[in-house]
Structure formats: C-alpha cells, structure tokens
Amino acid sequence: MPYVSALQCRECKRQYPVQPIHVCEFCFGPLEVHYDYDAIARVISRERIQKGPPTMWRYQDLLPVDGENAVDLQTGFTPLLKARNLGRLLGLDNLYLKNDAVNPSYSFKDRVVGVASTKAREFGFDTLACASTGNLAGSVAAHAARAGMKAFIFIPADLEQGKIIGTAVYGPTLVAVKGSYDDVNKLCAELADTYPWAFVNINVRPYYAEGSKTLAFEVAEQLGWRLPDHCIVPVASGSLLTKIWKGFHEFVDLGLVPGPVHTRIHAVQAEGCSPVVQAFHAGTTHVRPVRPHTIAKSLAIGNPADGIYALRVLRASGGTAVAVPEEEVAQGITLLAETEGIFTETAGGVVISALKRLAQQGIIRRDEVVVAYITGNGLKTQEAVQQVARPLLVEPTVASFQKALNGR
Ligand SMILES: *Cc1c(COP(=O)(O)O)cnc(C)c1O
C-alpha cells in the first residue's frame, strides 16, 4: 500500500493507522483514506494510466490497496456514450451517459466492492458482509465467490425479485430483514461489533468508498482528459456523489486534467425518499431522516451516512438537487431505453427524469458538457416497467400478422 499514509477523521482530522475501522474515537466523525500525494505525483501520469488494464484497476495508484492480489472481476472502464438522440430531445448538444449498468454484477457497486473485498482480504478476513439496498448484495456475493470467501448479505425483505435471485445465485447466506434499509443497516452495525466479518459498507467503509472515485477518473479520461461542466448523480447514502467530487480534485491536483474543478454536481433522488434534496432546498447543513416509500429501492436510504458531506459538495460545486415524482421514475427508464438503447434500473430512471427537469429549467445550457451517471441495470427492476410488455399476439400466419399490425 505504497501511497496510503493513514485514515483521517473528516471532522477533527485526527489520524489513525490503516485498519478495519471507520469512526473517530474522539468525535465519532467518519474516517477517510489519506494519501501521500507527493509520492503519487512523482509516479503518476496519463501515459502510466493508459498503459494499465482496461478496468478500474488502471487507477490503482489512487486506490487504497496493495494491489498485487486484487479481487478482480474486471470491473469498470465502462462505456461513456454521447447521447445524441436524448440530447436532441432535451436541447443538449454535449450529453454523455456513463453506462455502469454493464459492470460484472450490473451496477456501479462493483467498483466499491472491488476495493473493499481486496482490502478485506489484505486485512485477513475470510468473510464479507453488507447491509444492502439491492445492488450491493449482488456485488458482494459475486466478489466473495470470486475471492473464495464466505458472504453474509442482509437485505430488506421487500426487495425486487431480480436483486434477490441475482444475489442468491452466487451462494451467499442471504438474510431478508423485516424492515427498511435503515433497520438493516442498524442491525449490521451491531453485528459488526460481534462477528469477525468485513462489512464492506460499515467497518471497511473508508476503503469501500474510495472505489467510487474511479467513476470520476474514467469520465475525465474518456472525455479526453478534461472535466465535464455538470454531473447528474443518484444519491442513496451520498458516498458516490462525494467521491466523484474528490476524484475530480485529485486529478486536477495531480496535473492530470486542467483545473480548477468547475464541475457542478447535481444530486437526484426519488420524491418518496429524498432527504438530501429536501435538506438542500431547506438550506440546512444537516439531513433530517425520512421513512422511505419509493419505487427506487436502490436509493431508499432514509438516514444517509454521507448526507451532510453530499450537501457540502452540492454547495461548493454550485450544483443543485432534484426530487423526481415517483411516477416519473418509470418514464425516465423508458425514455432512456427508447432514445439510446440502454435499459437502466429505477435509479437511472431518476437520473434521466431529473436531467430533463434541469435542462427544461435552464440550469444546464445547450452547449455545456453533461455526464449522467447510469449506475444500475434495468433487468434487475423489471417490475417498474412491466406495462411495456404488450406484444402483438398472432397466429403463425402472414394474414394474422397483418391483421394485428393494422389493428394496432
Ligand atoms: C448504491 C447505489 C447508488 C448510490 O450510492 P451511494 O454511494 O450510497 O449514494 C446509486 N445508484 C445505484 C444503482 C446504487 O445501487
């Protein structure tokens, strides 16, 4: 781990050794990985990154792992597509989609779990665990299988079938908890004190969170080593949003892209669980927890761990926050599928519907470079759009086909 110098408290800045810990003993602030950036600056370059593998591991100098022995499902370096059709519809000439729906377990969570599982193995754990809103479950189960580790996965009992089966298939111990994600998370925080397991988003969370930075790095590299003007980011705990911001700053500070960081980061949630959006518009610095009632289950965290840091990023970056009405989530999914051929899950539906609003409100101007983060795959949340499944039903004859076609 040549470039990690310590864990550091985000609040009081006290430093801790690199251990599976996540909270400051003095002020209970969250711990964050701290690097020796001078040492990184001496080795890193665009050429070095480009010579790396076509995966998230090309940015390993900026990840908190030793690396020789990563738990590697070849995650990342996912497509950044220019969205000409959707862009034309929304009046945006430079709209890009970062398609993380095509990762190994079909969501961006493979990035964070790739780092967390590698770090857990380096610490000597033989068991991975997590509290999940859905996508983390599948990713942890897949990485445990790949690493030959055991897995205990805790999910809310009312999760979509696609996510339950898409987790169970990897053979973990899957525990369905009768409660919300926030109940599951509270239970896991207690279990983490008792069981010697690496809960990827609890006791090894500082390492886990760093994996999200690769969604900033890749976008910057794929845009030709420059930063976008706007990013649309779906928010659950708020970790992804804060790490995209951190990643952009690291690239500028290391001279890999021109600065300063001018990207405006916009947070998007579904109305039925939008504590960060509400706090942003109320002008508060803290987030008041809510009880989630939303179709976007992957974003259904009522008490987001990184909510206050996400709010700081929104304000520092000049971004804004959008809550999408529940009925517009499915519309966002079908709009993206029909215009660009990408089938995303409910979180992506939130992103696309929010993007539409930001364009209509003139917050994003026509010529600006916009990246919408598509973080999960639609095959896992098919319930959300089942109304589209109305094929023309015909007899196997030309006449029957023509009759059905005319009657449509
Ligand atoms: C987990 C998740 C997010 C948001 O993650 P946080 O870092 O917790 O804010 C976004 N999209 C999808 C599909 C997710 O599964």
Ligand SMILES: [Zn+2]
């Ligand atoms: Zn502290």
